[in-house]
Amino acid sequence: MKKLINNAESVVAEALEGLAAAHPALRVDVEGRVVWRADAPRTGKVALVSGGGSGHEPLHAGFVGHGMLDAACPGEIFTSPVPDQVVEATRRVDGGAGVLHVIKNYTGDVMNFEMAAELCADEGVTVSSVVVDDDVAVQDSLYTAGRRGTGATLFVEKIAGALAESGATLAETTRVAGAVVARSRSFGIALTSCTVPAAGKPTFDLPETEVELGIGIHGEPGRSRLPLAPARELATVAMDAIHGDLPLAGDLLVMVNGMGGTPLIELYVAFAEVERYVRAKGARVARSLVGNYVTSLDMQGFSVTVCRLDAELTRLWDAPVQTPALRWGR
Amino acid sequence: MKKLINNAESVVAEALEGLAAAHPALRVDVEGRVVWRADAPRTGKVALVSGGGSGHEPLHAGFVGHGMLDAACPGEIFTSPVPDQVVEATRRVDGGAGVLHVIKNYTGDVMNFEMAAELCADEGVTVSSVVVDDDVAVQDSLYTAGRRGTGATLFVEKIAGALAESGATLAETTRVAGAVVARSRSFGIALTSCTVPAAGKPTFDLPETEVELGIGIHGEPGRSRLPLAPARELATVAMDAIHGDLPLAGDLLVMVNGMGGTPLIELYVAFAEVERYVRAKGARVARSLVGNYVTSLDMQGFSVTVCRLDAELTRLWDAPVQTPALRWGR
CATH class of the missing domain: 3.30.1180.20 (Dihydroxyacetone kinase; domain 2)
Incomplete structure (x- = not known):
């Protein structure tokens, strides 16, 4: 195996150190495996949190920033983030208007995000969720009941992120996220x-x-x-x-x-x-x-x-975004 | 060999078709192998033209746009563009204030850009040039006398491109491009x-x-x-x-x-x-x-x-840029 790494066990942590050093607009808890916007929490703004196994970069941490995600929690390589990470990410960005969890449809991800949502609810944070299952290749799979979530996750994060940035409610943001999945x-x-x-x-x-x-x-x-x-x-x-x-x-x-x-x-x-x-x-x-x-x-x-696309989704796709991996407008 | 291509001979042309389809702000002459900004030529603006062998994407065509290159001429894979391509690119973007050629230091590139510059001069287009030779690895090489030009080409294109966008003269733009190379x-x-x-x-x-x-x-x-x-x-x-x-x-x-x-x-x-x-x-x-x-x-x-960096280069690096591969600000 030829890889540009120091050792197999520390890849995720060391990549997060690099991410933190390269992008001053992000805050990174390397130990806790949470990446969030430096300007979070924003009072009154619906926050978007996503996460999943590492190894899919720039997804998800590369999409944290203005107009997209408020926080991401990267698991180990190809391994779901644990509920504690998701809770920590959610807490850090909750601005009182609720938090949308964007979840790729893998059994571990869905389970851990659900557990996290219950823990957040206990703390009084309103959480809704959208499960992305866009991959038409197979029904059920190695780690999935139903369809897998893949590329459409980026679309959901960008489009729902733009709507949340514009001051929409959690219900509106969740609806649009679901519409992107459906389309x-x-x-x-x-x-x-x-x-x-x-x-x-x-x-x-x-x-x-x-x-x-x-x-x-x-x-x-x-x-x-x-x-x-x-x-x-x-x-x-x-x-x-x-x-x-x-x-x-x-x-x-x-x-x-x-x-x-x-x-x-x-x-x-x-x-x-x-x-x-x-x-x-x-x-x-x-x-x-x-x-x-x-x-x-x-x-x-x-x-x-x-x-x-429809007119609303096109407008939201075109809205300004400032993240490490996706930037335009503004 | 496993590649996502149709056939080895048409890779460059077909990738240019894809580039044209993906980026409506570019104009692409697939046959002539020239990529330029849809808003070129801009009267009174110094234009930047670069080019070189293909296979280094997004360099150079991915850096054509506001605040960076006005045109790029991609050669075959790892093969210098021919003088006619460079002439055509230069002609298309000349707005009367002169054109800066950004050349990576490979013998074929230097020679063909020099020939093109002479042909352009015959047509009354003022051309200056900067040769990028940033690679400290070796002195002279397979295709190079002196040092090879590599990553700093992006820096030159971004920084000199920003200066040209701000209305600087050809002499000023050429000076800054040279400063980036030197540093x-x-x-x-x-x-x-x-x-x-x-x-x-x-x-x-x-x-x-x-x-x-x-x-x-x-x-x-x-x-x-x-x-x-x-x-x-x-x-x-x-x-x-x-x-x-x-x-x-x-x-x-x-x-x-x-x-x-x-x-x-x-x-x-x-x-x-x-x-x-x-x-x-x-x-x-x-x-x-x-x-x-x-x-x-x-x-x-x-x-x-x-x-x-110095204060001027930092300011120019931060200036807005809108190209397929590098976008921020504005």
Whole structure:
């Protein structure tokens, strides 16, 4: 295993030290594994808290900042954050208007966020939640009952974060988060496995001549394998799966996301194919994102996430955002 | 070779199609291989043009936009743009106040930009140039007389771009670009080779237990090899090389840059070490950038680039920028 780390046990803590040093607008409790906005809590503002296993960077800590998350709690690599972390994150950013938990649909995450929400309720903090389950690849999976949560998490965090920033109530923010989930779908394809530092070897074997269709962001098995094919074919497989589940129509927000080890030049090649596909269906890529945003350590591959926009979601997507990994406006 | 492409010959053109589809504020001549700002030429504004081989994305086309480059001309993978491309790019963005060519110090790039500048002069366009040669690893190299140009190119493009945006003259813009070069140093380390699509196999062999110190962004040999070591040691090697050449002092702009295949979590681990090193020398990381910015296809590894800031450079670094890969302010 070749990794730019000091040792497998301290990767998450040391990366958080780096995050803290690089981004003065964040506050980081390295021991407690909580990252929050320096300006939190903001009185009267609904706060957004998310979290999940590490290894998906920049998700989630890279999305903490103005117009997006108020706090994130990163677990160990591919491991849910514990309830105490979530409680601590929630406490730190609660401004009295309630806190929305954005949860990717993995059994451990859902359970630990639920426990945390109960503990927060006991302390008088109003918490609501949204569970993101956008991945159409498989129903139930290694760590999931139902669909997995992947790329749409970024859309939920950005769009609901913008609404919360504008002074909306917890009920309104929760409603919009749910609308983004309902309108979003994802599908991922792996060219290689990832390697978890503590494991020291690839999570799964994938021959040099094959790709895994419908891969999960922890290397969970997908639908099937296919001989390595041109980007056009792979993009078509991903888009057929998405379109078959939620027909492409109207204005779309489309992310072509790298799994961590795929260079940008290849992601743009894939994006060109995805955009062509969308046009052929009579829909339109109105907004887009191309890059490594919801990753799986060093895995090579990509995922596509599509959200059917409406005027409200488009306006919220366009609103200013200032986080380490997503910045525009203002 | 496992890559998310259609075929090795069309990677650059297809990635440019993707770039055009993803970024409506850019104009892209896919055939002619020129990318420029939709609002160019801007009368009376000094224009910045850069370019070089593809395979280093987001450099350079990802840095075209408000406050940075006016145009970029991407060559084939790891191949200099031809003079005609540079001429075309220069023509498209010349607003009458002159054009600055930002050139990485590779023999082919320097030669082709020089030829282009002569052709432009014949057409009455005033062109000045700056050659970036920040890589302290080696003197002369596979494609270079003198030092190679690497990460500092981004700093030059951002800082000189901000000055040009503010209405400075060509002489002023050229002077600041030169100042950034004079104050910047880089050093890179590879964990793995890159694979050029047309070659179909790794550019060089690097055993599972070794790293290459002082790697070039095309996989050119560095200074030596070392057994795979913790991030702290690798960061120290890079920083010793930089500090030995230009002592760290005062406020620094520091980039920890991924080579394309290294995930963000590892880059933050490395950044924590770099920041610690800087502090131990009595200097300060005043501004920073952590991510994949000046890459070498799918190579795993990282480089560090340091620039000694002064008040003017800091102000220009902080100025608004709106490009696909670098966005803040405004």
